[in-house]
Each structure stands twice: as C-alpha cells, then as structure tokens.
Amino acid sequence: xxxxxxxAAGCALVGLVLAVALVSLVWLPYDPADTTGGxxxxxxxxxxxxxxxxxxxxxxxxxxxxxxxxIAGIGSVLVGGLxxxxxxxxxxxxxxWLDDALSAALDIVIAFPTLLLAMLVAAARExxxxxxxxxIGLGMSAIVARLTRVLVKRVLxxxxxxxxxxxxxxxxxxxxxxxxxxxxxxxxxxxxLQLGLAVLAEAALSYLGLGPPPPNASWGRLxxxxxxxxxxxxxxxxxPGVLLVVLVVGTNLVADGLRDLADPTRRRSR
Amino acid sequence: MARYLLRRTAFLLGSLLAAAGLLxxxxxxxxxxxxxxxxxxxxxxxxxxxxxRQIGSDRPLAEQFWTWLTGLARLDFGTSFVSRLPVxxxxxxxxxxxxxxxxxxxxxxxxxxxPVGFVAAWRSDRWYGAALNAISQLGIAVPxxxxxxxxVTVFALRLRLLPAGGFPRDDWAEPGRALTALALPVITxxxxxxxxxxxxxxxxxxDVLGSDYLRTARALxxxxxxxMWRHGLRNAAVPVISILGIELATTFLGAxxxxxxxxLPGLGTMxxxxxxxxxxxxxxxxxxxxxxxxxxxxxAADLVQRLVDPRLRAHLGRGRR
Numbered sequence: 001x002x003x004x005x006x007x008a009a010g011c012a013l014v015g016l017v018l019a020v021a022l023v024s025l026v027w028l029p030y031d032p033a034d035t036t037g038g039x040x041x042x043x044x045x046x047x048x049x050x051x052x053x054x055x056x057x058x059x060x061x062x063x064x065x066x067x068x069x070x071i072a073g074i075g076s077v078l079v080g081g082l083x084x085x086x087x088x089x090x091x092x093x094x095x096x097w098l099d100d101a102l103s104a105a106l107d108i109v110i111a112f113p114t115l116l117l118a119m120l121v122a123a124a125r126e127x128x129x130x131x132x133x134x135x136i137g138l139g140m141s142a143i144v145a146r147l148t149r150v151l152v153k154r155v156l157x158x159x160x161x162x163x164x165x166x167x168x169x170x171x172x173x174x175x176x177x178x179x180x181x182x183x184x185x186x187x188x189x190x191x192x193l194q195l196g197l198a199v200l201a202e203a204a205l206s207y208l209g210l211g212p213p214p215p216n217a218s219w220g221r222l223x224x225x226x227x228x229x230x231x232x233x234x235x236x237x238x239x240p241g242v243l244l245v246v247l248v249v250g251t252n253l254v255a256d257g258l259r260d261l262a263d264p265t266r267r268r269s270r
Numbered sequence: 271m272a273r274y275l276l277r278r279t280a281f282l283l284g285s286l287l288a289a290a291g292l293l294x295x296x297x298x299x300x301x302x303x304x305x306x307x308x309x310x311x312x313x314x315x316x317x318x319x320x321x322x323r324q325i326g327s328d329r330p331l332a333e334q335f336w337t338w339l340t341g342l343a344r345l346d347f348g349t350s351f352v353s354r355l356p357v358x359x360x361x362x363x364x365x366x367x368x369x370x371x372x373x374x375x376x377x378x379x380x381x382x383x384x385p386v387g388f389v390a391a392w393r394s395d396r397w398y399g400a401a402l403n404a405i406s407q408l409g410i411a412v413p414x415x416x417x418x419x420x421x422v423t424v425f426a427l428r429l430r431l432l433p434a435g436g437f438p439r440d441d442w443a444e445p446g447r448a449l450t451a452l453a454l455p456v457i458t459x460x461x462x463x464x465x466x467x468x469x470x471x472x473x474x475x476x477d478v479l480g481s482d483y484l485r486t487a488r489a490l491x492x493x494x495x496x497x498m499w500r501h502g503l504r505n506a507a508v509p510v511i512s513i514l515g516i517e518l519a520t521t522f523l524g525a526x527x528x529x530x531x532x533x534l535p536g537l538g539t540m541x542x543x544x545x546x547x548x549x550x551x552x553x554x555x556x557x558x559x560x561x562x563x564x565x566x567x568x569x570a571a572d573l574v575q576r577l578v579d580p581r582l583r584a585h586l587g588r589g590r591r
Contacts, residue, residue: 108285112292112561115523119545120296120557200413204527207415208542223416227531230423237423241416248411 007257013250017243021070024063032056032064032217040233052222052236053229062239064217069247072133072202072212073195079137080144080198081191087141088148089175092156103149106142114139114197118205129212132205136198147190151183185262192255196248203244219244274576282569289561290342294335297554338554347555352547357555360540365559366441368525368536371452375459376521380514383464387471391479394472403472409465414524418458418531425454435532455532459524463517470513474506481505508579515571519564526560 029048035055043050049058091102118135121127155161155178164174205211206220219240226236313321322328326337341348347357386402393399426434432454438447478484478498483505487497526538533539537556544552 104281104284105288107281108288108292112289113519113523113564115526116557116560117296119541120293120553196411200411203413204415207413208527208530210542210545220413220415223413223419227419230419231427234423237419241413241420244413244416245408245411249408252407252411 003257003260005257006253007261010250010253010255010257013246014254015250017066017247017250018070020063021066024067028060028063030057030060032060033215034060040229042233043235049239050233050235052225052233054225058222058236058239061217061222062219062243065219065222065240066243066247068129068212068216068218069199069202069244071129072136073199073247073251075129075133076136076140076198076201077191077195079134080140080194081187083137083141084144085148085187087145089152089179091145091149092152092179093171093175099149103146106146106149109139109142110146112139115201115204118201119208119210127205127210127212129216132202132212136201140194140198144187144190144194148183148187151186152179155179155182185258189255189259189262192251192258196251196255199244199247199251271576275573278569278572282565285565286562289565290339290558291335293554293557293561294338297550298331298334342558347558348551350552351549352552357551360552361537361555361559363441364535364537364540364556367437367452367534368522368529368538370448371455371459371529371534371536372518372522372525374452374456375463375525376518378456378460379463379467379517379521382460383467383471384510386464387468388475390468391472391475394476402468406465406468406472409462410469412462412465414459414462415527415531417461418455418528421454421458422531435534437534451532451534455525455528455534458531459521459528462524463521466520467510467517470510471506474509475502477509478502478506504578508575511578512571512575514574515568518567518571522560522563522567 034057038051039053039055041047041051041055043058047057047059049062052058052061087102087106091099091106094102114136117139118132121131121135161174161178164178169177202211202218203220203223206218207224209221209224211218211220222240223237226233226240230237319328326334329337338348345358347361349356350360353360386406390399390402390406394403422434425431433451434454437451438444442448479502481502483501484497487501488494492500525536526541528534529536529538530542537560540552541556541560543549544556
C-alpha cells in the first residue's frame with residue numbers, strides 16, 4: 001500500500017515537470033532568446049516571475065529548462081541503460097575468464113566518476129546537449145552493467161534455468177523468457193534513481209559552465225547566472241533550484257515506490 | 271589475508287595503469303589538436319607545426335603516452351600551456367585546499383549521519399523519526415551547489431557571520447583564517463553528504479533492530495543498550511562501512527563543484543579553469559590525480575571492510591568478490 005502511494009506521489013511530481021516541458025514545446029510566454037524585458041524586472045506584470053540580468057523572461061527560461069533537464073535525464077538513462085544492460089547480460093553469461101575481464105573493466109570505469117568523465121568531454125570541444133547526454137550515459141552504463149551482472153548471475157543459479165537448458169531451450173530464449181522478466185523490476189528501480197542523478201549531473205555541469213550551451217536553457221546555468229544578484233533578485237536564485245528538487249525527489253519517490261511494489265518482503269521494514 | 275592483499279594490490283596497480291591509459295586515449299580521441307590551445311586564429315602552417323613540436327603532439331601516440339606515463343612515475347605532470355609553470359607543484363598547492371575540504375566535510379557528515387540515522391530508525395514510528403527520514407529524502411535530491419548558494423546568501427550576505435568565498439593567500443599560515451574560509455563550504459558538502467549517509471545508517475539500523483539475535487539477547491536479559499553495543503553495532507557497521515568509500519569519493523566530487531561556488535583555489539577550480547583555457551596538461555594532471563584518489567579510497571575501503579567483518583575474512587581464500 002505504501003509503495004503504491006510513494007509511486008503515485010513520485011509520478012505526480014515528475015508528471016508536473018513533464019507537463020511543463022511538453023507545454024514549452026508548443027507555447028512559451030516569450031522567445032527564450034528575447035532580451036527586451038529589461039534587466040532584473042521584479043515578478044509581476046508582464047513578466048510573471050520577473051526577468052534575469054540579461055533581460056530574459058524567467059518563466060520562459062524555467063519552462064525551457066524543464067525540457068533540457070528531462071532530455072538530459074531520460075537521454076542519459078537510455079544510453080546508460082542500453083549499454084549497461086547489454087554489457088551486464090554479456091558479463092553474466094560469459095565464461096569465467098571473460099567475466100573477470102569485464103568485471104575488472106567495469107570496476108575501473110566506475111572508479112572514474114561520471115562527473116569527471118563529462119567534464120573531460122566538455123574539455124575537448126564546445127559541449128552540446130548530445131555530448132553531455134553521452135558522457136553522463138557512459139558513466140552510468142558501468143553502474144547499470146555491474147548491477148545487471150549480479151542480477152543475471154542470481155537468476156542463472158536457479159534450478160529452473162538448468163531445467164530449461166536440459167529441455168533444450170536456447171540461450172536467447174532463456175534471456176527473453178526467464179532472465180529479463182526476473183531482473184527488470186530491480187533494473188527499473190535503479191534506472192529511476194539514475195535518472196535523478198543524471199538530472200543533477202547536468203545541472204552541476206551547467207553551473208560550472210560546462211553543460212549544453214545556449215540556446216539550451218538550463219536550470220543549472222540559471223542558478224549560476226543568478227548567484228551574483230541573489231539579494232536583489234532572489235526569485236532567479238530560488239526557482240530553478242526548487243524545480244530541480246521537485247524533479248529529483250519525484251524520480252527518487254518513483255524508484256522507492258517501484259522497489260516496494262516489486263519486492264513485497266521489503267514493504268514492512270522500509 | 272596476505273593473498274587477498276596481494277590480489278587487491280595487483281588490481282589497484284592494474285586499474286591505475288588502465289585509468290591513466292583511458293584518460294590519455296579519451297583526451298586524444300576527442301576532436302581538436304591540443305596544440306590549438308597555443309595558437310591564435312589564422313596561424314600559419316609553420317606556426318602550427320612548431321606548436322605541435324613544442325608540446326609533442328606530432329609524435330606517435332604510443333610514444334606520447336610513454337613520455338607522459340614515465341613523467342607521471344616521476345610525479346612530473348608536464349608544463350601548463352597557459353602559465354608555462356610545471357603542473358605538479360600547482361596540483362599539490364591546490365590539494366592543500368581540496369584535501370582538508372573533503373576530509374572535514376566527510377568527518378562532519380559521518381558525525382551527523384550516524385546518530386541521526388540511528389534515531390530515524392530507532393524511533394521510526396514517532397513523528398520525529400519520520401521527519402528525519404523525509405528530510406534525508408529531500409537532502410539527496412538537492413543540488414550541492416544550490417545549498418552552497420543559499421547558505422552564502424543567509425550566513426555571509428545577510429548575517430555577515432562567515433566569509434562568502436575565497437581563501438587566504440598564505441594558505442594555512444594562519445590556520446584560524448583558513449578554517450573560517452572553509453566553514454561554509456564544509457557545512458554545504460556535509461549537509462548533502464549526510465543526507466545519503468543517514469539513509470544507509472537508518473536502513474542498517476532497521477535491519478539490526480528487526481534481527482533475531484538482538485531479540486534473543488534481550489530475552490536472555492541484556493539491556494537494550496548492552497545488546498546494541500555487543501551485537502548491534504558491529505552488524506550495523508558492516509553495510510555502512512562498505513559504502514563509506516564510495517561516499518568519500520562522492521564527497522571529493524562535491525568538493526570539486528562546491529569550490530566554484532566559494533571561489534576556493536582547489537583542484538576543482540583548477541580543472542574548470544584548465545577546461546576553459548584548453549590547457550591539456552592541467553586537465554590531464556588534475557583528472558589523473560582525482561581518479562587515482564578515488565581508486566585508492568576504494569582500495570582502503572575494501573581493506574577496512576575485510577578487517578571489520580569476520581565473515582568476509584573467512585572467504586578470503588576464494589577470490590571472487
């Protein structure tokens with residue numbers, strides 16, 4: 001019961017940001033590049049949340065930023081999930097020697113922090129939204145792969161796998177019929193958590209000036225730009241942060257809810 | 271133990287080497303010649319060739335890697351393209367900020383998280399237990415640099431209690447001033463780190479509180495405190511210690527970002543500056559030192575975990591981790 005409630009609350013928060021991002025595709029109060037609003041106009045009037053120090057409408061920037069945050073989060077999870085699950089399945093099924101080699105490689109990539117990897121990509125050329133997504137997704141894929149490997153090993157040790165093998169089922173069918181259905185709930189929980197982390201990573205990169213460049217609006221960059229004027233125009237320094245927290249709390253709640261729903265034995269203690 | 275130590279050390283050395291290779295390859299695979307950093311727009315082919323010769327990017331890749339690697343072994347990180355100063359001494363000067371920042375934040379986070387996480391589990395049915403849990407849920411979702419911005423606004427700009435940023439020019443010559451400069455950054459990182467630690471401590475404590483051995487000990491007449499001290503603590507410590515290494519590495523990454531909020535002259539700001547100026551030796555040097563740091567932390571965490579958990583020690587002979 002608690003799992004369902006947590007899951008619903010998380011979906012509501014994520015849905016809120018998703019709705020804002022979808023609306024921003026068809027309607028924005030102003031053009032995101034429009035700098036005619038006057039510097040640091042206070043909230044109210046023509047600009048509901050005021051303008052930033054470049055004269056851009058803050059509400060417009062926030063709405064367009066929702067798009068960037070979601071693309072970064074979902075894109076990274078797609079890249080990381082696809083690579084990670086494939087790699088993890090390979091390692092899980094591999095012979096001992098290949099498995100050892102893959103595991104060692106994964107440990108090294110995991111030791112190499114995602115944020116540093118993304119900064120490295122930004123170092124080489126002007127970052128684009130695509131390169132940020134790729135960098136965060138690559139860093140994430142090692143973590144997903146390690147988890148997938150453990151889950152696969154656990155399933156393969158079951159008697160019903162031996163039974164399937166002896167009755168002549170092929171490995172691809174075993175993956176499709178026995179392995180994936182058994183591991184996807186835990187994978188989904190982890191991917192939901194990773195989505196939140198990817199959103200935070202994009203924000204941190206943008207804050208450092210290494211994220212997707214304009215015209216992509218980014219909550220992290222908005223915060224960086226608002227830092228110098230936090231006393232005179234506090235809205236710009238608060239609103240993007242609140243939205244980041246809403247989105248990440250949302251994805252974390254979705255993950256917690258999924259975990260409780262997927263594993264009834266955990267429901268009581270946590 | 272000796273055999274495990276040998277295996278783990280070999281793995282550490284292997285991963286150090288692989289990480290160095292990966293870093294080098296990644297930076298070289300990305301488009302753009304590092305020599306471009308030395309040149310202005312519209313440089314002649316002769317100037318480009320001279321720049322490439324000067325920084326060695328005209329040599330074969332394997333030779334470049336070998337030169338860089340043997341340099342690393344002698345702690346020679348090359349020379350900055352921009353300042354023309356050796357990178358090594360600059361990195362160690364920056365470490366004098368980043369290492370204390372990381373360790374102080376980590377110590378504060380652990381000191382806060384252990385009692386708070388315990389109470390959150392022990393009193394999970396009371397309102398304050400639930401409140402602590404909700405706050406930690408919020409804490410893991412907050413961007414660390416935003417917390418820094420908010421703390422600066424309140425404690426530095428409004429209340430004027432602590433400096434908003436910067437670090438004394440003479441480093442640690444006056445420890446008091448250096449510590450004051452680090453106060454807000456340390457609190458910022460510790461707040462965010464303790465949130466995730468609280469969740470681990472709480473979960474580990476819940477497992478112990480629901481365990482059969484604790485109930486047995488209580489039934490045999492132990493007091494709650496006595497049973498927790500004799501049986502609970504060590505059992506709860508195992509999962510927490512196993513993630514402390516990762517948490518310490520995450521704290522270090524938090525420091526990299528938070529240094530920019532407080533304009534601290536640490537490794538993080540050095541990396542951001544290096545990236546902005548396409549200063550490859552600086553970027554390589556900082557990334558190598560950071561990655562080595564993370565790998566060594568992982569090594570130390572594994573060893574500590576083996577020492578604390580006797581069940582793991584029994585399995586040492588069989589290598590699979």
